[in-house]
Amino acid sequence: MKRILTLALLFGIALFASSCKKEVTQVIQPNQTVVFPVSSSAWQYDSDLNSWYVNLDMPEIDDYIQENGGVLVYMNREGDGYEQLPFLYDQVTYSYVTFAGGIQITAQYYDANGTSDTPPRPTSSTLKVVLIDSVR
Numbered sequence: 001m002k003r004i005l006t007l008a009l010l011f012g013i014a015l016f017a018s019s020c021k022k023e024v025t026q027v028i029q030p031n032q033t034v035v036f037p038v039s040s041s042a043w044q045y046d047s048d049l050n051s052w053y054v055n056l057d058m059p060e061i062d063d064y065i066q067e068n069g070g071v072l073v074y075m076n077r078e079g080d081g082y083e084q085l086p087f088l089y090d091q092v093t094y095s096y097v098t099f100a101g102g103i104q105i106t107a108q109y110y111d112a113n114g115t116s117d118t119p120p121r122p123t124s125s126t127l128k129v130v131l132i133d134s135v136r
Contacts, residue, residue, distance in 0.1 A: 032060060032131040040124045043107070051108030052122055058102050060131055070132040071098045073105070077125045092119050103129065 036056055043052040061071060073096045074082040077089070085105070086095040093110045096103055107122045 027135070030133065032133075034058065034060065034129045034131070036127040036129065038105075038125050038127055040121055043122050045118070045121075049106075049108065050118065051106050052119060053104055053106045054122075056103045056105070056127065056129070058129065061098055061100060061102065063100050065131055065133070066098065066100055069134050071103070072130040072132065073103065074128040074130070075105075075125050076128070078123055082128055092122075094122075 038054055038056075043054050045052055065071065073085045075085060075087075075094060076082045083089075086093060088094075088110055091109055091111075092107050094105065094107050096105045105127065107119060109117065109119045
């Protein structure tokens with residue numbers, strides 16, 4: 001009798017333990033990186049704002065990314081490593097604005113309102129744009 005009871009108890013424990021299944025659901029949000037070579041001649045001067053700008057077409061930046069994701073921009077000037085925008089270099093501020101379909105990079109003196117000097121045209125560089133998808 002003890003053997004039957006012991007076997008029944010072990011069978012019950014084995015059945016109960018094997019029915020527990022751990023499920024892991026993992027959602028991976030892939031990031032996307034796009035690299036743009038930008039020549040010095042691509043920069044355009046805006047005399048009203050006393051600044052240089054370049055527009056980059058990026059259809060990857062859609063309304064969804066604008067509302068839910070993030071955009072990071074890095075610049076490599078003359079091969080000396082990537083720096084994240086915005087940054088200040090030699091009294092010139094580099095910044096960016098994103099919109100659905102593109103990015104505008106701007107270069108202007110950090111005290112643009114206080115000087116009438118035209119900032120130097122930016123040199124050829126490589127821009128790296130990182131799109132970060134996110135879920136609210």
